[in-house]
Amino acid sequence: MKDTRKSLIYTSLGHFANDGNFLLFPTLIAYYKVIPHVSIAFLGVMAIIYNLLSGLLGPSIGKLADRIDRDGLLIFAGIFMEAVSAILFGAAFLDQVYANYIILAASVVLGAGQAFYHPIGASILAFTYGKKESSTAMGINGSFGSLGRALIPSVLVYSMLFFGNFRGLVVLAIYTFIAAFIIFVGLSFFKRSKYIKVDREKHRKNTVEDKASRAEYAKYSKFLYILTAIVFIRAFFLTGTVTFTPDYFDNVFHSKIIMGDIVTISFLGAVFGQPYFGRVVKRYGGKFTIAITTVASTVFFGLMLITDNVYLVTVIYLLYAVFAFTSFPVLLGYVAQTIPQKFSTRSNALVWSFGNIVGGAIGIAIITLLLYVHVSLYTSLIIMLLFSVISIIMLPLLPSQKLLEEATAS
Numbered sequence: 120m121k122d123t124r125k126s127l128i129y130t131s132l133g134h135f136a137n138d139g140n141f142l143l144f145p146t147l148i149a150y151y152k153v154i155p156h157v158s159i160a161f162l163g164v165m166a167i168i169y170n171l172l173s174g175l176l177g178p179s180i181g182k183l184a185d186r187i188d189r190d191g192l193l194i195f196a197g198i199f200m201e202a203v204s205a206i207l208f209g210a211a212f213l214d215q216v217y218a219n220y221i222i223l224a225a226s227v228v229l230g231a232g233q234a235f236y237h238p239i240g241a242s243i244l245a246f247t248y249g250k251k252e253s254s255t256a257m258g259i260n261g262s263f264g265s266l267g268r269a270l271i272p273s274v275l276v277y278s279m280l281f282f283g284n285f286r287g288l289v290v291l292a293i294y295t296f297i298a299a300f301i302i303f304v305g306l307s308f309f310k311r312s313k314y315i316k317v318d319r320e321k322h323r324k325n326t327v328e329d330k331a332s333r334a335e336y337a338k339y340s341k342f343l344y345i346l347t348a349i350v351f352i353r354a355f356f357l358t359g360t361v362t363f364t365p366d367y368f369d370n371v372f373h374s375k376i377i378m379g380d381i382v383t384i385s386f387l388g389a390v391f392g393q394p395y396f397g398r399v400v401k402r403y404g405g406k407f408t409i410a411i412t413t414v415a416s417t418v419f420f421g422l423m424l425i426t427d428n429v430y431l432v433t434v435i436y437l438l439y440a441v442f443a444f445t446s447f448p449v450l451l452g453y454v455a456q457t458i459p460q461k462f463s464t465r466s467n468a469l470v471w472s473f474g475n476i477v478g479g480a481i482g483i484a485i486i487t488l489l490l491y492v493h494v495s496l497y498t499s500l501i502i503m504l505l506f507s508v509i510s511i512i513m514l515p516l517l518p519s520q521k522l523l524e525e526a527t528a529s
Contacts, residue, residue, distance in 0.1 A: 122308060126247040127256055129305035130240045131263040133194050134447070136298040137236040139267030140201045142382065143291075144169065144229065145362045146272045147208060149369040149378060150284065154211070154218050159366075161219060163487025165226040166362050170480035172230030177472025181238045181465060190239050191306030195299050197235025202295035204229035209288030233476075238467040241451040243306070246314040251401070254452025258397015261447035265389030268444065269382075272365065276379035336465075339458055343469055345516050350450060350474035353413060353510035356503045357443055358479025359486045360420065364436075367496055371427050381429070385436040392441035397448035405453025406517045408445075413514065416443035417507040424500060446475060482506070 148162050184193055207225035211218040241257060248256045271291070279287030368378040399408045419439035423432055450470055458466045482503065489499040 123247045123256075125305065125308060126243050127260060129191075129302050130194075130243050131260045132298060132305070133198060133236055133240055133302045134260050134264035135267040136198050136295055136302075137201065137233065137267070138264035139271035140205070140229065140233070140295070142268050142272050142361075142365070142386075143201075143205065143208065143275065144226070145365050146275050146379065146382070148363070148366050149375055150279070151211065151218070151222065152366070154215050157218055157222070160487055160491045162222075163362075163483060163490060165222055166483045167480050167487065168223070169226040169230030169233065170358060170476055170483060172227065173233040174472045174476030174478075174480060176231060176234035177238055177476060178465070178468040180234050181242075181468035181472070184239050184242065185311075188311050190243055190309055190311070191303050193235050193239055194306065195303035197232045198295060198299040198302065200228050200232030202292045202299060204232060205288050205292035205295060209285040209292075212284040234472065237447065237451070237471045241447070241455070241467045241471070242311075243309055245451075245455045246311060247309070250455055253455040254397045254400040254448055255394070256397070257452045257455070258394035258400075258448035261393035261397065261445065262390045264447060265386055265393050265440075265444055269384075269386030269390060272386075273379045273383035276375055280376075335459075336462055339462065339466070342457065342518055343454075343466055345513075345518075346450075346453070347470050347474035349409070349510050349513045349517065350446075350470055351478035352506055352513065354475050354478030355482035355485060356420075356507035356510070357416075357446075357482070358475075359482025359503050359506075360500055361443075362483050363486055363496060363500070367500060368432075370496065371432075372429060377429065381433050381436060384433055385440045386444065388437040388439075388441035389444040392445050393448055396445040397452055400449055400452040400456070405449060405456060406514070408449050409453070409517070410511075410514050412442045412445050412449060413507065413511055415441075417504060417511065419443075420500075420507075421504055424497070446471075450475070 144166060148159070148166075151157050151162055152159050180193065184190055187193075204225045207221060207228060211221040211225070214221065240260065244256045244260060245253045275287065275291060278290045281287070282290060365378050365382055368381050369375055372378065372381075396408055396412060399411075416439055419435055419442065423435040423439060426432060426435070451467055454466050454470055486496075486499045486503065489502065490496065494502075
């Protein structure tokens, strides 16, 4: 089997497992909020913690990946930690007296585990597929991440319904453990040194990015900082709302089953949206694709909030998910098109870990604060739309591909 195909298969499995766990905690909020002494504000803080940890640890993990050249092992470590977190989240139902402390421990482990996949998975595809084809590969890969996000909420809800809260989470953990081991074996072929012509001894002592001149990287820094700023503001809206939307559905429809079904059906839209927009990035460029997906997701989320018809909500939220959850191929495909491979992990970590994840943690913090001062969840979600509008206003700041090429050529 070709390296390109192997890298796509096993990183896609990694994306499925990793992003499935992305909605693990938001789904559990609807269950935890009824445990005595567990408040919605506390749960919001836990969501902040795991997102913030994921974002802040990402750059360090990216540097570690460059230094040790063991990407499969690192992805395995991250997903293994996510499996451990699922067991810990389940333990909170067994000992409700200490539920707050157990949820805190589980959130820390989940946040650390979620820091691994995205920068590393994107780098593996960028190395094996190259600059021209990587955005298309990331779109296919990202569709599996969306499939994980779509299926896990319903799998979790029904597992907890049939097996009980703790055992249902153990079932999820067992599957995650198995996936981690398969990925570790499947990615054992991949070595960055096969794709970058560097002296092997120097490669063991220095990272690829450390050897690249700062002056060369500086040519791309303005573009990266502008892109990261836009992603940062947009993530306030995207992650802040997606964390509390399952609870919003539970409040509106008074059913955790309906809540899980809506999330699953809606996120299936992104399964098709990710490969499609990966191709759009390849054909029309990242700036155009970011603009289209940001504007459309803002419009559809606003429309969703003005109806309580379960069928309309499902359809509109599905359309929202098609455009909103395309960040992996759109953002990191854009970076792969624009930035040399030797800067890929550093650039991916800046845009994804800091822009998307840390920005998302701040978005969760904003909603948590609004809920703490007794602003309704519905009103809080409306307020979050303003941040997406701000990110749309910032889009013209991104340089065109032509200007970027002229600046980096000089």
